[in-house]
Amino acid sequence: MDFNKRKIIAELGMTHDGSLGQAEAMIKAAAECGVDAVKLQTHISEAETIHNAPQPPYFKAEPRYEYFKRTAFTMEQWQDLKECARDNKVEFISSPFSIEAIKFLVELGIDAIKVPSGEITNIPYLEYLADSGQPVIVSSGMSSEEEIDQCMEIFLKKNCNVALMQCTSEYPCDPEHVGFNVIDEYREKFPGVPIGFSDHTSGEWASIGAFMKGAHIIEKHFTLSKKMYGPDAKMSMDPDEMTQLCSSIKSIEKALKNPVNKADVSAYEDMKVIFQKSIVAIQDIPAGTPIELSMLGYKKPGIGLETKYYKDIVGKTAKRDLHFDDIIKSEDINW
Numbered sequence: 001m002d003f004n005k006r007k008i009i010a011e012l013g014m015t016h017d018g019s020l021g022q023a024e025a026m027i028k029a030a031a032e033c034g035v036d037a038v039k040l041q042t043h044i045s046e047a048e049t050i051h052n053a054p055q056p057p058y059f060k061a062e063p064r065y066e067y068f069k070r071t072a073f074t075m076e077q078w079q080d081l082k083e084c085a086r087d088n089k090v091e092f093i094s095s096p097f098s099i100e101a102i103k104f105l106v107e108l109g110i111d112a113i114k115v116p117s118g119e120i121t122n123i124p125y126l127e128y129l130a131d132s133g134q135p136v137i138v139s140s141g142m143s144s145e146e147e148i149d150q151c152m153e154i155f156l157k158k159n160c161n162v163a164l165m166q167c168t169s170e171y172p173c174d175p176e177h178v179g180f181n182v183i184d185e186y187r188e189k190f191p192g193v194p195i196g197f198s199d200h201t202s203g204e205w206a207s208i209g210a211f212m213k214g215a216h217i218i219e220k221h222f223t224l225s226k227k228m229y230g231p232d233a234k235m236s237m238d239p240d241e242m243t244q245l246c247s248s249i250k251s252i253e254k255a256l257k258n259p260v261n262k263a264d265v266s267a268y269e270d271m272k273v274i275f276q277k278s279i280v281a282i283q284d285i286p287a288g289t290p291i292e293l294s295m296l297g298y299k300k301p302g303i304g305l306e307t308k309y310y311k312d313i314v315g316k317t318a319k320r321d322l323h324f325d326d327i328i329k330s331e332d333i334n335w
Helices: 020-032 064-072 077-087 099-108 123-132 145-155 178-188 207-213 239-257 266-275 307-313
Strands: 007-013 037-042 090-097 114-115 136-139 160-168 197-199 218-223 277-279 298-301
Touching: 007 020, 007 239, 020 037, 020 077, 020 123, 020 207, 037 077, 037 099, 077 090, 077 099, 090 099, 099 123, 099 307, 123 145, 136 145, 145 160, 160 178, 160 218, 178 197, 197 207, 207 218, 207 239, 218 239, 277 307, 298 307
Parallel strands: 007 037, 007 218, 037 090, 090 114, 114 136, 136 160, 160 197, 197 218
Antiparallel strands: 277 298
16 A cells, blocks of 8 residues: 555444444445545454443443444455445555454455554554554554654564554544644654544544645545444544545645646736726827826726836827727837
8 A cells, every 4th residue: 555645544433333234335435425545443352352441431322342242244244345445446444453353454455454543552463563564554643752653663663564643532623632733743753654644623624734734644534424323423524524525635636736837827818908907098188298197097908008107108298199098008108
C-alpha cells in the first residue's frame, strides 16, 4: 500500500453490528462516496479482554466481551468482505486488537493493518506486527509522545512500510483538541514517514484543514445512518456527508497540484473588455478644448484608454468633438 498518495479511509468500525450484509452494504456505499479505502475492526474477545473489563463512557449498552463476541465475523465472512472491497475498487484495512487478530488478518491477506492507539503500549503486539511485514498505519489517539516514539522505533528499526496518524481520542473531538500542530511535529520528528489524520470531530472542516496541513491520509467514521446501533454511528458521516468530504479533498488536491500564473491573464481577455473601465467623457468636449478632470468619468467597457492614464490627458486637448459617454481613445487626444 502506497501511503504517500492521497488516501481517504472510511472507518466502518463495528457499526455493521455483526451483520455481513450490513457490512457489505457499508463497503459499497463508502466506495460510491469516493473513498480510497474502508477500515473495519478485528476483535477476538477471548484474546483481547477479560469478561468484566470496564466500558468506555460513550457506549455502555452492552458488555465489551459479549459485544465483540456477538459481532465477530468468521474467516469465510471476512473473505467475502475482502472480495466486496475488491469488487468495489477500494483498499481493505482493519484494526486488530490482539496478536491473534493480527495472525488472522495476515492469513486473510489484508491491504494494511491499523494499530489502534490503545495497542501502542502493547510491545509484544507491536513487535509481532513489525515482524509480519504488513503495511502499518499507527493511530496516536490516546498515546503520549514517549509512547509514540517507542512504538515508531519498533517499526522503523524493521524498515516497515508505516504511516503515522494524528488523532485525538475524544468523541466527538472539540476544535481546541484537534492538534493540527502535531502534524507538523510528526513530520519533523519522523522524516520520510507519511503523516495522516484520523478525524473524530463533527463535520468535514478538520479533515480538510488537516489535508491542507499536509496530512494526505484522512480517516473518518462512516455509517449508513446516524441512527444505527453501536458506539460510532452517531459520530460518523452518512453517505451524503462522506461524498461531500471526498469531493472537497479531491478538488483541493487538484488545486494544490495546479498553480495559477497571475502574470498570464490571456484567458480573461474577453472578460476584461466587459468588466474593466475606460476613460469616458461625462460632458461634451469640443475639439481643441483643454481637458479638465471634471470632464472625465470611468465606465465599462474596457475598450478605450485605461483609467491609469487619466492624469496624463488632463490639460491635453481633444482632437475631435467628444460627447457625453464617448469612450476616449488614444487617437482622440493631442498628445
